[in-house]
Amino acid sequence: MELVVFIIAGAMVIGGALGVIIRSHPVHCALSLVLTLFGIAVLFIAQNAQFLAAVQVIVYAGAIVVLFLFVIMLLGVDQAEDLRIEPFKIQRPLAAVVGVGIVGLIITAAITSRNAFTPKPAVSPAVAAATTNPPLHDENIRQLARDLFSDHVFAFELTSVLLVIAVVGTVLLARRPDRAQAVTTDARKAPV
Amino acid sequence: MIAIAHPTTLYYLILAAVLFGVGVVGVMVRRNPLVLFMCVELMLNAVNLTFVAMARKLGDIGGQTTVFFVLVVAAAEVVVGLGIIVAILRRRPGATADDLDELKG
Amino acid sequence: MAAILAADSLRGPSIDWLGLSPLLILLGAAMVLLVVAVLTPTWPRGLYAWFTVAASAATIVLAFVQWHRIDLHGTKTLVGGAIAFDHFAVWMTITIAVAILLVALSTDGYLRREGLDGPELYALYMLCAVGGIVMSAANDLIVLFLGLEILSIALYVMAASHRKRVESQEAGIKYFVLGGFSSAFFLYGVALIYGSAGSTNFSKIIASFGSTVSLDRHDGLVLAGVAMLIVGLGFKTSSAPFHFWAPDVYQGSPTPVSGFMASAGKAAAFAALLRVLIAALPYWRDDYRPVIWALAVLTLVVGATMAVIQTNVKRMLAFSSINHAGFMLVGVEAAAHVAGNPSAGRGMSSVLLYLLLYSVLVTGTFAIVAVVSRTGDNATDLAAFRGLGRSRPTLAIALTVLLLSQAGVPLTSGFIAKFGVIQAAVDERSYALAIIAMVTAVIAAFLYLRIMVSVWVQDPEAGDDAREPVRVPWTGGLAIALSVGFTIVVGVAPGWLVDLSNSVTNLAH
């Protein structure tokens, strides 16, 4: 059952990811990204992370990709990129080598420490506790909340700093340059 | 739950690694700054998947909490990144990463 | 339902507010600055900068109080083990606060000249400093990552903040894409370490690896994780081969911001590197030390040789900062020899000393470049410095002192810094590394010499080429003076600072 879910969602994830890097049109890329994000959300549910699955959809699909699409449409930068042009001859082989290298590295690492993973640990503490007394309906959310506000409370507060920076930064960047006193790119050619 | 065969944590780790690799290749190959961001998002999602898989393996909720933080970071990053892109594209519509050549590097 | 909720009420960790006070001061000051700036149409000129200076000065004072408290009560961790409260953290707090103090002073005149007056940049400096301090004090990989992101995202914005220069926005976008890329690597490393250690908390990671039998350790995953972490932090510290963003970004960013990146940004990244490698993963030191060694050699060589062929002073300084990063890596390598040992050599303290001294140096240098770059922030090629010795002799002398110090000439702080790391390397018998470092120092000296020749020997531009005269605002002048003064004082009488730096090796767990 979980295997079936894994295969379908995994296909969504990889298919979407390939779509992002292969499709020439930014809007199509964004839609492929959504496919990947949904696949990931499904995998989260399959691994008992319901809350994260919902947040993943709300934040990523509902906000981030919408923002991408919004920028694409607002700026009208939706012409397709010609993927046949390769500015640097070495770029693609190099990318392929690096990509395969990284994937190979991690997979090798994971497989060498395989014995840590293969025997499915049905007796992990949380699961063990769950089998003895039936878990609350929203056990996952409760655990997450408790962890968030006890062990990770400092990190949680730090995210607020992060959001403040994002807001201040966007306000700073969104200001238009005053046309009256715009300085050209080369001050030497500008009438001083 | 009908137990036929459970995908082990290893399956998820490999899937995440492949996703991460695709993201890396994308960042190195593509030129449209918006698509570059999307590839970075792919990489972050690969990390999220890894965290959740690890959290389940360890029976520890901490991995899921971390994913929550990564989501916040991703949102903040995208907001700022798109802000920069809007600022730059407003001046020069249709710029790709290769057109950004004021800085020789 | 009520019964369940009551049973659920959780107890948060206890919080030592005084221990967190430097962070809170900076955060609060940033908030106050933003709120008040929104409520008043315009502030009297220069008040933003002075407010920032006051906040960072308060931070420094509070940091000294913390230093004393640690002397009395020893180290500990705060807020449920999220961050460490030790001399290392306090030292970095001071370093970063000094950096924003100097940068804020030099930003004031710069922003007014460019017609960009506003509170946002100052608020970002302070928020960014919060990120940097959190990074260097982190006792948890997630906290460290969030600090890293706070620092980086603020830096992306700052790099792109000059609205009138296309180069600035391009620098922003380049930095952003590569920064996001490297953050993802760092985070993947965190995920892999979390998977094998079962926690992201440093204390728990050490406990987990310390207690398990070697068979049970998932070596492959940890090694891959460490590699990813080093790649991620390699970008942030601009170590070769992950340095390629630095010249472009330093050149494109507003000049005081470049100074901020080279000082606070680099300092925080190195502190994070030390925390991760030395504090969290001492058991893997034999695995990552060769990597650090290779990075150090590459960084030293690339920084020194590439710097010499540049013609833009900001790019030169970027490569020079890469070369300095190489020196710091020499110190990190020395520290890695003894990671986890009770007697923690001189590696770590030499790196921290280097960071403080270099931060002051480089902010001063960039303050001078900011002044010389003139309106539009574009006159940063070597030609723009020609004849500075004749037109602004005091400024030229200050620049000469700072450059000599960067080159590592005795009687300046740069010498103390370089001497420290090389001595640490020699202590740990990394003779090859020490020799390479010294050779590259000689090559890099040529670069500083080129700027000095421009300043003192060559004639100023005349006729059509002539640019507006260099004007030094007094705040910028003060920043330069402070930096030069510190450089000479420490260069002449380094003993007290070196002694202080020797106590940073006692990390909290």
Place this chain on the structure above:
Amino acid sequence: MIGLDPLLIGGITLGDVLIVLLKVLVIFVVGLVGTMLMVWFERKVISGMQNRIGPNKAGPFGILQTLADGIKLFFKEDLIPDQANRFVFKLAPYLAFVPAFLVWAVIPLGGDFSNGKDGTIVLFGHATKLQLADPPIGVLLLLALSSIAVYGIMLAGWSSGSKYPLLGSVRASAQMVSYEAALGLSLAGVILVTGTLSTNGIVTAQSSFSKWSLVATGFLPFVMFLVSATAELNRPPFDLVEAEQELVGGFNTEYSSIRFALFFLAEFMNTITMSGVIVTLFFGGPQPISVNGHTLDISPVFGPFTGTIWFILKLLVFLYIYVWFRATLPRLRYDQLMNLGWKVLIPVSLGWFMLLAAFRIGQDQGWNRWVVGIIGIVVLVAAGSLLMLANRVSARNRDREGVMF
């Protein structure tokens, strides 16, 4: 795992599967028929308010008018503009339509909630909830689906390859993303009071009138929710997306035939869905009206479907309110819309949520609730006046610099 229905505990028999399938089928059919009736209802009510007759030819009272319209649309020629991005153009109507349906999966449509029961009833000898699924994240699913709904509109406008639809869809997505924040914040108040994310749990918690979230959260979140839900739906007075005078027909100008019908249906379906959500969140869903232990008991008449009757009655009230809005309120201007969203709804719902949270902490810690309330309100007023002051200063700065934003 995902929905803890008593039906699915233990072994799954054929009967259980059939019941689930039956639920799906009923929701689907009733949803479609309900949408058609809603179109008719709206036209009839508006024509009544405007003193005309409205549809009256097809069937009794013109009730089959929508069906006739649907058949006509179905047989019309399907046009795809030359400039259109064909794949996305075809995809968009489904993206608009599907989320509206999916929400019904988590809304409790009935069941027995009397005396603190959790809504389980016995159907054909199987204990089950009158709800397709009850995931622990129910409310978040609502938010997720409402954020997915943006895609349909956004992509429809963009893929048409035509100017006005694009403008319409850019407006729509900005509007929906902006109001989603206020929607989420007012919803957070409900979650805080009921202490659960599951829709079933939220309904269970609202066992009497004083415990209805409407009352328990202090009425304001409901108003906020209603306003931002109307904006999410792009219904009047927030229907700038399809402001005919400005945008020809809005994001769906280039659509015809069955694809247009899908957008049309999605809009009305969404209205019903949102009414259902409001009833569930604030009005106790299938719970009967009960004040001080006196319950208005209609169960002897309707048996196990009492809850469903209550749900439908409450739903009808909101459907009427939406039609009423449409008939009476003038449309906002775009800047007014954005100001309302960002400068009023979001700050107010955030402030109110903080106040609720303060009360909650006070309750846990045993503080005096009056003191908490007074301090909270003083703080909120101070923050509010700061915000207003800041708005005024920035407005003055804008005037001085002569910039548009």
